[in-house]
Amino acid sequence: xxxxxxxxxxxxxxxxxxxxxxxxxxxxxxxxxxxxxxxxxxxxxxxxxxxxxxxxxxxxxxxxxxxxxxxxxxxxxxxxxxxxxxxxxxxxxxxxxxxxxxxxxxxxxx
Amino acid sequence: xxxxxxxxxxxxxxxxxxxxxxxxxxxxxxxxxxxxxxxxxxxxxxxxxxxxxxxxxxxxxxxxxxxxxxxxxxxxxxxxxxxxxxxxxxxxxxxxxxxxxxxxxxxxxxxxxxx
Numbered sequence: 296x297x298x299x300x301x302x303x304x305x306x307x308x309x310x311x312x313x314x315x316x317x318x319x320x321x322x323x324x325x326x327x328x329x330x331x332x333x334x335x336x337x338x339x340x341x342x343x344x345x346x347x348x349x350x351x352x353x354x355x356x357x358x359x360x361x362x363x364x365x366x367x368x369x370x371x372x373x374x375x376x377x378x379x380x381x382x383x384x385x386x387x388x389x390x391x392x393x394x395x396x397x398x399x400x401x402x403x404x405x
Numbered sequence: 406x407x408x409x410x411x412x413x414x415x416x417x418x419x420x421x422x423x424x425x426x427x428x429x430x431x432x433x434x435x436x437x438x439x440x441x442x443x444x445x446x447x448x449x450x451x452x453x454x455x456x457x458x459x460x461x462x463x464x465x466x467x468x469x470x471x472x473x474x475x476x477x478x479x480x481x482x483x484x485x486x487x488x489x490x491x492x493x494x495x496x497x498x499x500x501x502x503x504x505x506x507x508x509x510x511x512x513x514x515x516x517x518x519x520x
Contacts, residue, residue, distance in 0.1 A: 303446055329508050338411070338498045338511035339449070346506075384448060391505050392439070395448040 303382060305400045314372040314403075318385030318396045323366060327388035330359060330370045332381045333398075339384060342370070377403045406432050409501050411512025419520055420491060426484045426515045428499030435501035438482035439509060440474060443496045455482055489519045 308314050320328065326347045331339035345352045345359045345368075352359050358371040368385050380403045386393040408431040416424055428438055437456050441449040455461040455476035463469050471493075473485040482501075486493055496516055500509035 327506050331511075336514070336516075338409075338500075338513045341407070341508045341510060344508055388506065391437070392451060392454060393509060394451075397448050 303398050303400045305402060307402045307404065308375050310375065310377060310403055310405050312375050314370075314375045314379070314401060316370045316372075316383050316399045316401065318368040318370075318399075320366050320368060320385065320387045320396070321394070322387065322389055323363070325387035325389045325394075328359070328361060328368050329386045329388070329393070330357075330368075331384045331386060331395075332379075333384060334381045342383075372401075375401075375403050377405055379403050407508075407510040408432050409499065409510045409512040411499050411515055413515060414513060415516045415518075417518045417520065418489065421488055424486045424489055424517060426486075426497055426499070426517075428482045428484070428501065428512055430480045430501040430510075433501075433503050434479035435482075435503060436479065437502045437505075438476055439500045439502070440472070440482075440484050441498045441500070443498060443514070445496075449498060452484075486517065489517070491519045493517065494519045 329344040330342040333339045343354045343357050343359050345361050356373045360369045382398045382400050384398045385396040410429045412427045440452045443449050452467045453461045453463045455474050457476050457479050461474035476482040496514050498514040500511045502509045
């Protein structure tokens with residue numbers, strides 16, 4: 296199994312490809328979910344959010360899918376660009392605080 | 406919109422000194438601010454939650470006397486690391502939220518190095 300803190304899961308894609316980043320959340324009582332992008336040395340940047348009464352939400356080049364049955368969240372990035380390279384975190388909101396997932400590093404090759 | 410400014414971005418100091426980090430919401434009023442700590446290649450760990458005008462709520466295992474939090478106004482929260490030691494070296498990040506069930510917006514973090 297994977298050890299927390301030794302490495303991040305990494306997704307490597309070519310520029311122009313579509314990227315899908317997955318996240319499993321832990322608590323069925325969570326009512327709000329957010330995807331954040333974190334570039335090296337910076338704080339997380341809000342990408343898109345979704346409430347638990349929705350299955351899908353679209354933004355500019357990004358789509359978030361929520362499957363409450365299996366407690367799974369995904370972030371789809373269309374036409375991935377080198378500037379999308381970063382670590383992506385999902386976060387679940389419970390009792391007005393966020394619990395962050397482990398993160399996935401997205402590497403986009405030109 | 407929703408800009409959060411954190412200062413300083415980098416600080417190096419000697420063991421035993423106290424360090425204050427500021428977090429400001431620039432274009433909105435933040436009823437709640439949060440302080441996180443992040444180790445390399447790891448996720449964000451919540452340290453404490455502060456509501457304007459109230460005492461901060463600390464997560465289990467976080468020392469209140471070591472990490473002093475003040476949220477004196479709707480646009481400013483401060484974290485003071487008291488008598489800092491090398492094991493306090495980390496990346497500290499603040500966030501601010503206008504209302505419940507709205508996204509938190511993050512500052513760019515403070516890299517703290519204690520020699």
